[in-house]
Amino acid sequence: MSFSFARLLAILIKEFIQMRRDRGTFAVMVGVPVLQMLAFGFAINTDPKHLPAAIHIADHSIYARSIEAALKNSQYFDFVAVAPSQEAGDRMLDEGEVSFVVTIPVNFARDLVRGLSPQLLIQADASDPSAASNALATISELATSALKDDLVGPLANRANRPAFTPVIQRRYNPEGITAYNIVPGLIATILTMTMVMVTAVAMTRERERGTFENLLAMPTRRFEVMLGKIVPYIMVGYVQLSLILLGARYLFHVPMIGSLYLLVAVSGLFIAANLALGFTFSTIATTQLQAMQTAVFFLLPSILLSGFAFPFRGMPNWAQWIGELLPATYFLRVVRGILLKGNGWVEIWPNVWPLLIFLFVVGSVALLRYRGRLD
């Protein structure tokens, strides 16, 4: 039998028709490259600028104002808060409200004028080393240039050498080890990936095999089915969490400063939120393949826009808004906060209540979508 162009055409036509009918696959084929291109092209910025910073001025002077202005002009620092005390600055760093605290110490102006090159303290949140590095690099350069306009007249000779000594404290990850940042982040992404997928597939499998009709014909209540489907996977989620934590501890030697009990508690919330989402997907998808595709669609931004792959603060606002709709974004901060910063309940709360709201909203949607009937 020789090659037949007509038969080839027949198969081509059939494939195109089927491709067009299968909206899920089509959406993935178009959506994934668009999403990736947007995320990689626009949202990802390995030289993040406009990072939130706080300033603590213990010695008000013209020099203090000039330094603040110079830092701002470098584009790397956005002063969003004034820290009334050193402790207040520490708390802002702990809660992740700011990435830097700049402290101008007592007697800064006096020592500067005397040519003693006073210290300027810069504390940086280095839990994500790549986010902070370029910003910190500019500071030493500023030491010579920032005060040029102020050091005139008798002080002009001071202007040619560094007028002050920047002291940089890299907090939470002083050695700038990337794994410290990545491995805790993996907890959030791995749990997102597997939890959403397994529940989405578990329910759709019932539908695909026809057992769903049987389940519905039995006197089961919606909440019973949902809970019965979710609870076993919460346990699976905890097994995964334990594995990653063991790996983090013994393979990567990630510091674990905060309370593991607290982490375990918040993880339960995060796992439940993802399972509820997977359950919702399963009420939309009719085949296991569709369920997988929907899960991938959700997974991609969870990796790219949550702050896992790239510094969250380096992303443009629209990307941050999308990121702030994803539970992984908040859980990522919680995990890093607990493990690297030693955060307690109070510090992580701003990232816990969004998870609670997510769970409540998605859980309600899941229950509403799952009608307990076939229509």
Add this chain to the structure above:
Amino acid sequence: MSALAIDVRGLTKRFGRKIAVDGIDIAVPEGQVWGFLGPNGSGKTTTIRMLCGLLKPDAGSGTCLGYDVLRETGSIKRSVGYMTQRFSFWEDLSIRENLEFVARIYEVPQRKQKVDATIARLGLQERQDQLAGELSGGWKQRLALAACMLHEPKLLLLDEPTAGVDPQARREFWEEIHHLSQQGLTVLVSTHYMDEAERCDRVVFINLGRIVARGTVQEVIQQSGLITFVIEGPDVREFLPQLEGKPGIEHVAFFGAALHVSGHDRALLERALAPLRSRPRIDIRESEPNLEDVFIHLQSQAGVSA
């Protein structure tokens, strides 16, 4: 007259703009076996699903075992046994695990004894730990029926339970159904098999979502007013093309070596068949139409009117 196990009026269901079931009334007295006939897509499955609370009717009302089909679906689900068209138990669970799951969901008292007894009655003691997916079609169907009966329902809704099952298993299945009905169980069973329909106390024939005939098999045949001639003889098949479409002949069908020619107008039928009478060794006689003749007639008739 005994109480009604199913008593619904005007049951209607739309899917989008398509009307799947259009104002169906059914009243099944307790303890009877009713057959539900109709071509594929005529609304049998949709009707059964509305009766057991899986679909919400768009219009109509009524009761199933005294429970309101619109509001008391929970109670209906607890006391009705529903066997789906496709095997819908868990193929990755064993026979015992499936039965235990069902027993737990229905909160069957003395679960273990009940499951043991069911497995023993099915004769599956040796295979109870085998996965349900490994069973043959006939065994799957027996398992499904046993699982549906585990909570001792008062009403059994069976959606084409014997599709794809061999004749022996089908016969045993029907013996079981009659045995259960003697104990007071009401059964509504949809089927495509005419021999199965003939085993029912009453049949309901639906097409395009409407009931087009109902009653005992005899009544349905008589109501149809159909006149059927049976033509037998060698090479009788050759006549099919000449007969089809002739005035008075509504449809022609083969049954074994015989040709069934049916219509409503005796004179026209006689005229159409006259040329064949002169053929040698061809025997033409009038016969009572069988249920299948009526089935095909009802199906084509409703199709024309719609």
